[in-house]
Amino acid sequence: MQPDKNKVFRLIGKAQHYAWGGLTFIPQLLHVDNTEQRPFAEYWMGAHVNASSELVLSNGEKIKLNEYIKSFPEETLGKDVLKQFGSLPYLFKILDVKDMLSIQVHPSKENAIKEFAEENKRNVPLTAAQRNYKDDNHKPELMLALGEFWLLHGFKPKEKLVEILQQTPELKFLLTIFENGNYYELYRAVMEMDEEIVNETLQPLLDRIIPAYQKNELKKDDENFWAARAALTYNEPGRIDRGIFSIYLFNLLNAKSGEVIFQDAGLPHAYLEGQNVELMANSDNVLRGGLTPKHIDVHELLKHVKFEETIPNIIHETKIAEDVVSYTTPAPDFKLSKISIAKNESINVHSKSVEIYFVMQGSVQIKESENTFNRTSGEAFVSFDEAGFKIISAENTEIYKASVP
16 A cells, blocks of 8 residues: 555544443534434544544545554654654543543553553453553543533642541541641542441441432532432442542532643543543553442552642643644643634644644635545544645634644
8 A cells, every 4th residue: 555645634533432421412513313322422533543543545445544654654643753652642532421430540651661561571461351551651631621521630739628528527537647738648548448448437428418419409519419429320239439538539620611621640530520622642541549340459549649739720722823722731742722713714734743633613625735625513634744735614613633742
């Protein structure tokens, strides 16, 4: 196979049907029927081996993006990104969180390399349920809220954590453990607590708050709301999910539409409800701390959590051009940008490495020399290194772009 003469192509992503996903948001966005009422949790755009997007070539043939990049690495990635990363370093997603996701943390790049090699030495199968490290990469994440979005994000500052423990009678006993702001001992205590004691501690709390939740007496800015929902979602007979403790220990955030939050290695977090655009390093390394039936390895988790207060930081947009803003993070793997084009206007684009575009609203024509195609809301396209093309809007259009900084 020869590389295509063009460098801009239509792209078809992959929907992921995890149980926590919603039934309508992503199907409506993608203009697909969901008559079977399957959950649509995520829409992936990228070259991840588990669910690579498809490239539509000039002759109409479809090929997996990861296979095309592997066949023509320098032509697609460019010399610099090929040398630094060796493959497409990011994964671009749209998420619809109907049910709460697991509390999780991601390892640093250095630790991911080390721990992945260790599990390989022990011959732990990559597909094993108890496998902690699926690859040797870190997984920093950026999310942009597409509406009201709720999440847990790092440990509360000391004063707020003391306040919530004092206000919650069943958790007051943790104050003596948190003396002098010892986040490590506090988190270790609840994560290593015997299941019998977890049940004895949390059952009175749940007996108090679940009736209020079921009567719609709790608001979403109240930790009790999410603790009650978590109990009804994840508890099993004889086992209360210890992740409920973390709801009180972590910052409870309500991101408004358009607000951007970055979550780096070591920062514990969990998505609770809403829709977002997510951009992350191309990795599947997740260490879980609760709100899940999946494998939890407390020893590994405690090795990678940053035990410090987190002051939530909303990332503000930086204007790059008249029609383009971007969101800067410390991650070398990815950058998110938003392109806003008024009806009948156009912009000229010159790509560096692989850039993936998702049309959130509106419709556009993509024109590259003799290559022209249209994309409308819910559709994606991709450009490769040194591509030059024009985006022409047929109506007011908003596009999100993933690229390498």
